[in-house]
Amino acid sequence: MKILVNMAPLKHGGGQNVGLNFLIGLEAYKSNHLFVFVVARDSLIHKKLAKSGSYSFFVAPRNPLIRTCWELTYLSWMLLFLHVDIIYSYFGFSVVLSNKPQVTGSADSNIYFPEIDFWCDYSPLQKIKRKFIDCYRILILRLAAAVVFENQSLLKRGGTLYGLKNVAYIKPSVAELDDERADDIKNYPVVNEDTFTVLLLCGWQLNKNIMLVPAIASELKKRGYSISFVMTAPLDNSTYQKRFNHLVSKYDVSDCVFVVGTVRKSQLSFLYSNIDCVLLLSKLESFSNNIIESWFYKRPLLVADEEWSHSLCQDAAIYVDRDSVGDIAEKIALLSSNPTQYGSIVNAGVKLLSTYPTVVERTALEISYLEKVFDKK
Numbered sequence: 392m393k394i395l396v397n398m399a400p401l402k403h404g405g406g407q408n409v410g411l412n413f414l415i416g417l418e419a420y421k422s423n424h425l426f427v428f429v430v431a432r433d434s435l436i437h438k439k440l441a442k443s444g445s446y447s448f449f450v451a452p453r454n455p456l457i458r459t460c461w462e463l464t465y466l467s468w469m470l471l472f473l474h475v476d477i478i479y480s481y482f483g484f485s486v487v488l489s490n491k492p493q494v495t496g497s498a499d500s501n502i503y504f505p506e507i508d509f510w511c512d513y514s515p516l517q518k519i520k521r522k523f524i525d526c527y528r529i530l531i532l533r534l535a536a537a538v539v540f541e542n543q544s545l546l547k548r549g550g551t552l553y554g555l556k557n558v559a560y561i562k563p564s565v566a567e568l569d570d571e572r573a574d575d576i577k578n579y580p581v582v583n584e585d586t587f588t589v590l591l592l593c594g595w596q597l598n599k600n601i602m603l604v605p606a607i608a609s610e611l612k613k614r615g616y617s618i619s620f621v622m623t624a625p626l627d628n629s630t631y632q633k634r635f636n637h638l639v640s641k642y643d644v645s646d647c648v649f650v651v652g653t654v655r656k657s658q659l660s661f662l663y664s665n666i667d668c669v670l671l672l673s674k675l676e677s678f679s680n681n682i683i684e685s686w687f688y689k690r691p692l693l694v695a696d697e698e699w700s701h702s703l704c705q706d707a708a709i710y711v712d713r714d715s716v717g718d719i720a721e722k723i724a725l726l727s728s729n730p731t732q733y734g735s736i737v738n739a740g741v742k743l744l745s746t747y748p749t750v751v752e753r754t755a756l757e758i759s760y761l762e763k764v765f766d767k768k
Contacts, residue, residue, distance in 0.1 A: 392765055394758075395475040395491075397429040398436050399451035399458055400483040404594065405680035406498075408656055410436045410481055412564055416754025418445070424758065427473060429466065429485070431458075435656070462486045477536075477765045479757070484531035492536035494764055498677035499528050500699060501598075503548040509675060512597040529553060537764045539757070541678040544702040557767075559760045562746075564753040565683045574657045579621075579665065580649040586617045587727035590666040590690075592681045594653070595624050595631035600672035600695075600713050602638060609642035610720040616727065619647045621666060626652040663688035668726060668733075672713040675699055682708075683747065686740035691733055693722055707739040 401410040414436065417426065428448035430437040440448045449466065452458045467488040478485050478493040485493060501509035502525050510521045532538060532549070537557035540546040549555040582588060593599045604620050611618045624632065632650070639648050654662055669685040671694045682703060685692040694700045695713035709726060712718040726733055748756060 392477065392762065393425040393427070393473070393475045394761060395427050395429065395470070395473065395478045395485070397478060397480040397483070397485045398434075399429045399431050399462075400455075401436060401481055402431045402434050402453055403653070406482055407435055408680060409563065411439065411656065412750045413481075413754055413757070414439055416564075416750040416752075418443075419751045420754050420758070422758055427475065459486050463488065477761055479761055484535065492764055493534075494537045494539060494761060495531065495535040496539045496541075497528075497532060497545070497549070498541065499525070500542070500545060500675040500677045501525065502529055502532075503545045503552060504675055504698075505552070507675065509598060537760070539760065542676075542699060542702060544699055545677055557764065561753060561756050561760065562748055563678055563680075563683055564748050564750045565680070565687045565744075574655060575661055576651055576654060576658050578651055579661075580619065580651070582619045583617060586619050586647075587668075587723070588619045588621060588666045589693075589723060590662065590669050591620065591622045591671075592654075592662070592669070592684075593622065593624060595627075595629060595635070596673075597631070598674045600674070602635060603672065603714075603716060603719070605635070605638040605642040605644050605648055606716045607719050607723070608644040608648050610716050611724060612644065612647065614720070614724060616724055618723070618727070619649065620670075621662075622648075622650045623652065623654050623662070624650050626650060659684065660688070663690055666690060668693060668723070670719075670723075671695065671700075672711070672719070673697075673700075674713065676703075678703060683744065686744040689737050689741065691726060691736040692740065693719070693726070705739075705743060707736065707743040709736060 398410045401407045426446050428440060428446055429451050430440060430448055431453050432450050437450060440446055452461055463486055470487055470489050475491055478491055480493060480495045482496045482498045484495050510518045532553055532555060538555055539559050539561055541563050543560050546558050546560050549558060593601060608618060608620055639645050668691045669681055671679055671681050673695055676699055682692060686707060692708040693711055694704055694708045696710035709722050711722050
């Protein structure tokens with residue numbers, strides 16, 4: 392079987408790491424199938440494939456609109472000569488003129504929770520744009536031959552809301568990093584040894600309630616706790632960064648709230664070794680690498696008390712009211728001063744992580760499902 396794997400949407404962050412994990416797993420799995428890749432220009436996936444020379448690949452434009460035009464024209468034309476049997480699009484859809492079955496990964500959690508106003512924090516114009524994209528994503532779900540989920544709650548809702556029948560639940564994996572190759576974060580803040588450090592591994596996504604961090608830090612300072620917050624949002628001088636900086640100044644917490652910029656995969660072990668817990672306040676998630684990484688690096692997770700999080704985390708997290716500064720501060724304070732609870736949450740995470748596949752096992756599950764879809768076409 393010849394498989395076209397489209398990873399063009401995976402340009403940064405957790406999605407890119409998922410794509411890299413697939414490549415790592417594929418190298419070890421030694422599949423008999425032939426693989427051709429589509430990658431975003433200058434992404435880490437692009438660089439890894441170029442360096443290894445193991446697979447053929449096409450380089451797609453990074454801009455989504457230009458990429459769609461490129462897929463409709465150039466990639467559609469190339470498919471006439473490639474003779475692929477199936478297309479596997481990671482978290483998206485290949486807009487190509489082809490009758491080949493296409494399997495897509497779905498991680499856009501908001502389209503499965505229409506009762507939640509996911510875009511409420513955005514301007515009217517941005518809302519229209521986002522909702523138009525959501526309509527497109529629902530359309531491609533219905534066009535796909537099959538859909539892969541990383542969250543059972545989303546899988547069930549996909550059947551109820553959109554009538555999706557050909558679906559698979561495949562748990563994510565985490566790639567173990569070689570600590571000897573781990574890179575330092577040059578601008579990482581220096582804090583006292585007795586400071587309890589909270590990590591938010593995210594960009595400027597408003598649905599993660601990042602703008603609440605300065606108020607949480609202020610509340611903990613008032614209570615006399617030695618605390619610091621580290622965020623990995625980009626140092627891009629964007630509107631959102633300026634808004635965040637204003638809140639840091641307003642609450643006078645510049646001494647304990649630090650934005651270190653985006654981090655590379657090779658910096659993750661350094662990052663996790665220098666923090667005490669992970670905070671994830673998302674309104675919705677399909678799955679977040681923060682979750683599985685917190686278990687892997689043995690750091691307790693504080694997560695929003697929502698349907699999606701209970702489906703994933705079970706007893707391996709502390710649940711907080713994502714909109715309550717007081718509740719979040721209280722849970723962080725208790726965790727920082729209670730070694731027994733700290734150890735209990737860590738152990739629960741390690742136990743739950745043991746039920747997840749290795750990188751190679753997940754890659755094998757994905758390929759097996761592609762075979763199943765192809766055999767049924």
